[in-house]
Amino acid sequence: MRRSLLAGLVIAGAAGMGPDVTAGPLVERPIVIAHRGASGYLPEHTIEAYRLGIRQGADFIEPDLFLTRDRRLVALHDDTLNATTNIQEVAAAKGWTDRARIVGGRPLYYVFDFDLAEIRQLTARSRGTAGYSRPGNGFYDGSEPFKVTTFTEVLEIAYEHWRDTGHIVGVYPELKFTQALGPAAGIAYLTAMADALLAELADPRWDGLFERPEAVFIQSFIPAVLQYLRPKTALPLVALTFTLPDGSGFPPVPTCPATAEAAAALRAFADGIGVNAPAATEACIGTAQAAGLLVHVYTLTDDPAAYRLFFGRGVDGVFSNHPDIGVAVRNELFPVPEPATAALFGLALLGLAAARRVSA
Ligand code: G3P
Ligand code: CA
Numbered sequence: 001m002r003r004s005l006l007a008g009l010v011i012a013g014a015a016g017m018g019p020d021v022t023a024g025p026l027v028e029r030p031i032v033i034a035h036r037g038a039s040g041y042l043p044e045h046t047i048e049a050y051r052l053g054i055r056q057g058a059d060f061i062e063p064d065l066f067l068t069r070d071r072r073l074v075a076l077h078d079d080t081l082n083a084t085t086n087i088q089e090v091a092a093a094k095g096w097t098d099r100a101r102i103v104g105g106r107p108l109y110y111v112f113d114f115d116l117a118e119i120r121q122l123t124a125r126s127r128g129t130a131g132y133s134r135p136g137n138g139f140y141d142g143s144e145p146f147k148v149t150t151f152t153e154v155l156e157i158a159y160e161h162w163r164d165t166g167h168i169v170g171v172y173p174e175l176k177f178t179q180a181l182g183p184a185a186g187i188a189y190l191t192a193m194a195d196a197l198l199a200e201l202a203d204p205r206w207d208g209l210f211e212r213p214e215a216v217f218i219q220s221f222i223p224a225v226l227q228y229l230r231p232k233t234a235l236p237l238v239a240l241t242f243t244l245p246d247g248s249g250f251p252p253v254p255t256c257p258a259t260a261e262a263a264a265a266l267r268a269f270a271d272g273i274g275v276n277a278p279a280a281t282e283a284c285i286g287t288a289q290a291a292g293l294l295v296h297v298y299t300l301t302d303d304p305a306a307y308r309l310f311f312g313r314g315v316d317g318v319f320s321n322h323p324d325i326g327v328a329v330r331n332e333l334f335p336v337p338e339p340a341t342a343a344l345f346g347l348a349l350l351g352l353a354a355a356r357r358v359s360a
Pocket of ligand 2: 062063064174
């Protein structure tokens with residue numbers, strides 16, 4: 001299933017959108033996605049974390065996205081700046097404290113209340129919880145030279161990598177939902193973000209790279225935005241699944257499909273699903289793949305056994321905070337034939353064909 005689906009995407013890309021694919025993310029093996037960059041080693045969503053993900057051999061780099069007040073896409077996981085920047089110190093120093101919205105007694109600084117030029121004055125930090133970078137890990141010394149990254153910068157490093165090496169490291173942007181605006185304005189914010197995303201991907205400066213279906217996955221937890229995107233793009237769409245508690249205030253989010261009907265409903269607007277690891281049972285993976293959906297699992301960290309488990313269950317890809325570990329296990333389980341071996345194999349086939357012709 002995996003091989004035929006991914007090969008189909010590559011053929012579609014070669015036929016419809018860009019130059020023939022001679023180098024790209026692996027099409028015969030599950031992919032490793034650098035989750036928020038190599039966020040187990042460096043502060044999440046920083047350009048340094050994305051670069052490290054590429055160096056560690058990830059097939060895709062994953063930015064979560066929000067729109068700033070002046071409608072620029074920035075790579076951040078949270079709708080507020082509180083957990084991963086020094087906004088509180090900067091707000092106090094610059095007299096921005098009246099920009100906070102008080103929620104549960106806490107001053108929260110929302111991304112959409114700030115212009116990009118303001119956000120760029122902040123320092124990006126590690127979230128510091130399990131699975132994310134901690135000082136002294138050999139990559140991150142705890143000093144803070146980091147900035148919040150724009151989506152343009154993420155595209156820039158992926159594009160430069162392709163231009164310089166001929167090898168595609170794809171981008172896997174997630175359109176993030178905010179509950180802070182309320183349901184209707186939240187969906188309008190999402191669709192504005194989707195439009196901004198498509199415009200950025202289609203910028204002529206990328207020479208068509210990000211219009212190729214093997215170079216991009218677009219993901220969201222919110223089906224409405226994927227349904228909005230479906231008629232606008234041929235790029236593969238991934239529906240993130242989860243089980244939310246009742247009364248979460250979130251628009252409905254699909255769960256990992258338990259039935260063929262549920263999987264078919266997702267397949268109507270998505271090419272794949274992202275499943276959180278505890279829900280990624282063999283049954284769910286099989287049901288989804290039988291409906292023609294790719295299955296990517298989130299989020300694995302530094303335990304090689306977890307990669308073995310999910311690759312063993314046949315997933316099409318994993319989101320990884322530690323891409324070097326994911327890539328090492330993937331390469332061990334799914335080795336690529338050496339070019340010399342492949343060439344010898346090709347010669348042997350040619351020889352066989354010639355022998356058959358002679359005997360005929
Ligand atoms: O997008 C897959 C995974 O990243 C979803 O979780 O919360 O890390 O964006 P989150
Ligand atoms: Ca994400």
